[in-house]
Amino acid sequence: MLSDYIKRKRLLLVDDEPDLLDMVVSILKEEGYENIRTAQSVAEALKTADEFDPELAILDVMLPDGDGFGLMEKLKEKGDYPMLFLTARGEDEDKFRGFGLGADDYMVKPFLPKELLFRIAAILRRSYKEEDPLVKLSGCEIDLERAEVIKGGEHIPLTAKEFALLSALYRNAGRIVTIDALCEAAWGDNPYGYENSLMAHIRRIREKIEKNPSKPVSLVTVKGLGYKLIAERQPGIDHKV
Amino acid sequence: MKSIPKLIRRFVLILLLSIFLFLALNVGFLIFYTVGHSTNRGPWTAAQEAAESMEQTEAGYVMSEEMQAELESDNIWAVYIDNSSLKALWHSDYLPDTVPLVYTASEIASITRGYIDDCPIFTGAGEDGLMILGYPQKSFWKHMYPSWDYQMIESAPKTALTVLSANIVLVLLIYIGANTGLLRSVRPIVEGIQRLPEGEPVSLKERGILSELAFHLNKTSEMLQSQKYQLRKKDAARANWIAGVSHDIRTPLSMVMGYAAQLENSEYLREEDRKKASAIVRQSHRIKNLINDLNLASKLEYNMQPVVREEINAVALVRQAAADFINMDVDGRYPIEWETDENLTVCPICADKELIKRAVSNLIQNSMNHNEDGCTVYISVSVSQPVCPSENTEAGRKGADSNGYCVISVEDDGTGVSDEEIEKLNHAPHYMVCDTNTREQRHGLGLLIVKQIAESHEGSVEIGRSGHGGFGVKILLPLDIARKKEQNKEQNFYV
Structure with a gap:
């Protein structure tokens, strides 16, 4: 809806x-x-x-x-x-x-x-951005305007790369974003050879957004292909089913 | 073109050889003829022999009877004159009246060189006299003043050699002249003929000895160009026709799809009616794919699809195509397994991004279409090194000589196909590109497009069975190796 x-x-x-x-x-x-x-x-x-x-x-x-x-x-x-x-x-x-x-x-x-x-x-x-730009995940909220994660009342800032990756994932929330597309979002025109760096960044993002980073529920891996952000509520879409 | 000068050279050589052969034959014939016409021995020798056969007897000088008989048989008269008195010592029985029996020294000198009463005279020296033989009139022709400049005779061999070499040089000059002249007029024609199969237009100047040939060549080229144009026009018309029809179907089909999709989710319809609507949605979706496929297939077939090639990473491209399908597959009936080696992150190819993505999508869609109950699709990208650069295998050639190739594999664990069908898919022409029987080639356009796309990238397609039990297709595309090396360097730099 x-x-x-x-x-x-x-x-x-x-x-x-x-x-x-x-x-x-x-x-x-x-x-x-x-x-x-x-x-x-x-x-x-x-x-x-x-x-x-x-x-x-x-x-x-x-x-x-x-x-x-x-x-x-x-x-x-x-x-x-x-x-x-x-x-x-x-x-x-x-x-x-x-x-x-x-x-x-x-x-x-x-x-x-x-x-x-x-x-x-x-x-x-x-x-057309809504007044409330918060992305609600299962364990936290992400404020993309301020580039920070709000988890249990605590404001955790995102690094530039983490922000770029989360923005790309958020734009395609619920859909797989390929490894290559994420690398391109974070590292630009020549995004080859960053797969290991990407994994490191994803690990750090999970530490910030997941309740249990070793068992992610909001930022899930699709083996070999990429990652998927599962948002509970996105700005613009009501999930009041 | 090389064969033409060779041909001319051979032709002229044959000509020269035959000239020499004729010369040799003529000389031989001449020698044979003169030898054949000369009597048993020359007249001078006969005169000498006759002189030597004179014998002095008591009754005077006598000639041997054999010699007399010989002379008589040839109608030759003979007079033997004394050295000192210059009077006849003996003469043959037959002797014309006009022949004198007494001579002066000047007369002897004159007749030795010439004739008596038109009878050619030959003389021979005897023991004490001179034998004069008179041959019948017109039996010999005598050169009256047979003397030449000594130096001329002395330099005769040199002169002959000079003349001969001058002749040879002249012949060679004529040969070179004729050869270059002929070559000059033949060259444009040969070049024109060579251009014909390449489809280039030919327009030669119609002059010189080969003008007629040039005229006909121009005509042929004109005809070929016109045929080519007509053919292209026809192909374009066919492709445009298909494009036009598919365009006109799009809007009505949008409405069918749109309303059916609404009915599919309508709360006011019964469950079974919603199912019918969803069947309409599925089938119109198939028509939509068919239209798109038909359009692209005809464009690829008639070379009207622009192929914009750029350097791309096949791994990223195929991964995106797979992700797109997973994102669209709402009910999860067609899970996709990514089987690419984790270490292979870059597989560089020089290709049209959209077309390759389309080929991969077609293969995934194909697996879905043929397994309505769902199936797992296994996708992988791998690099296949050439077997051996020296081996002229098909795989080697496909791998851009020795660079190897990128293998994109799409397989499923669905129902699969029989060997017979695999054979047909691999080898039988599709009805769109076949000019004979079209009734039995009703397989979809999806695979044809995959083949066409691979071919437009100098690649190939292998259709077969999957290791997972179902259907499997491999697309082989030449690697863009220069880029890969460059990238490896960059990676090493960054990591």
Whole structure:
């Protein structure tokens, strides 16, 4: 379930196919999004954007009176908010063009509703931080703003590398982050040969965040592949099941 | 191109050889002819012999009867004149009236060189007289003034040699001239013919002795270019057609998938209806994969997929592909086991990141598609050293000569396939790339794409059985060894 904070975000949906608009709207509504507006052409989208001041735009590439790339450029001139493409054009050059223009994501039709929702939520979480930025784990809370762990009332600071690793894990909470991706997050462009250092850092993070570092429950190892952060509550997502 | 000068050289050599052969034959024939036409002995010798056969008897000088008979048979008349009086001592029975019987010294000098009454005269010295033989008219031709400059005769061998060598030099010059001239006009044509199979356009100047050849060559090239263009156009049209169709299917399929997914989770539907909706979701997901595969397969087949190669670490790439699948596999029916050696952290290859990831994903997806009840997927990356650089094995060639190759292996412990099917998957062409019978080649596009991707990276694919009991596929890609060495250095530096 999404937090109310995220659900209240204003979404603009642009596609020339009314049936598809209806469907995406119904998917979004079912997920709990409340503020959704749609448009079927570039002109309509620009007009709606002026009135509605969206906080996220989902754009099709092929529109009757222009293309989504041009529309994105115009929308970007008016406001700086995240945008993603949802289109039938799956060519690499289209994707590169979209990302080149500053798209936050590029999804090719046909798509799984779950995937679309996941990506929208991820973009919104990234772009609009909640007032309470605490990540709640089973044994502690992490304050990513201040780069510290709050465990039993005690504030334990994180080193730069530990912070980089935890941020990468948090962004993909619940999903495996590969060893290579973590090394890249911590050591940058040439992340080879740091596997042992990574293990050392993970050990130190566990000492800070786990109740029992030898039996980790929040930062678990996926043998050979990478690590996974299991958060009890993430900003933007309510786990009040 | 090397064969052309050789050909011309051989041709000219044959020509030269035949010239010499003809010369030798002619000389031989001439000798044979002259020898054949000369009488038993020369007229001068006959005259000498006739002179020596004169005998002095009491009745005067007499010629031996054999000699007389011989002369008569050849219609030769003879006069024997005295050395001192220059009068005839003897003459043959047959003697033309015009032949004088008394001579002056100047007459003798004249007739020795020439004729009497058109009869060629030959003389021979006897014991005390001179034998004059008169041959029938037109039986011999005589050179009246047979004298040459002494120096000329003396230098004759030298002159002959000089003339001969001058001739040889001349022939050689003609040969070189003809050869270079011919080569010059043949070279562009030969080069044109060599360019044809490489698919390059050929446009030669149509002049000189070989202009007709150049004209036809230009025509052939034009035709080939046009065929190539047509073929490319056709391929592009086919790939575009597939791309267009798959594009048009995407939006309607999105709606099918979207609504079905909603119904799948609807609280208002009965359990069995939700199951039906979830079947629609699964099947439309298959159609989605099929569209993507079809599009990529046709592009790879018709060389329309750009392959952007960069240096990448195969271990990291495959690990990411595996992690993506685990992240997506919600119900955990397809656990993935990572079996790569822990010490292998870098396996450098020069490849298109997206395509290789796609190939690995296809293999994992393939295992899932064929094991609906779930299975464990075993993934590993390893480095295979070349067997031996000197051995010209296929594996050796695949390993970029001697660098070895990166082996990406995706196996499962599922139902597996029969030997017959493995054979078919390894060798039978897919219906997309086959121009004959298409009814029996209905296996999916997933493996075809994996093969195409491997081939576009000079690699190969081995389809077989897994050590874990199910199906197994290995992708072999050439290692990018230079980078690996560099990295080892860096690692040593940092660690």
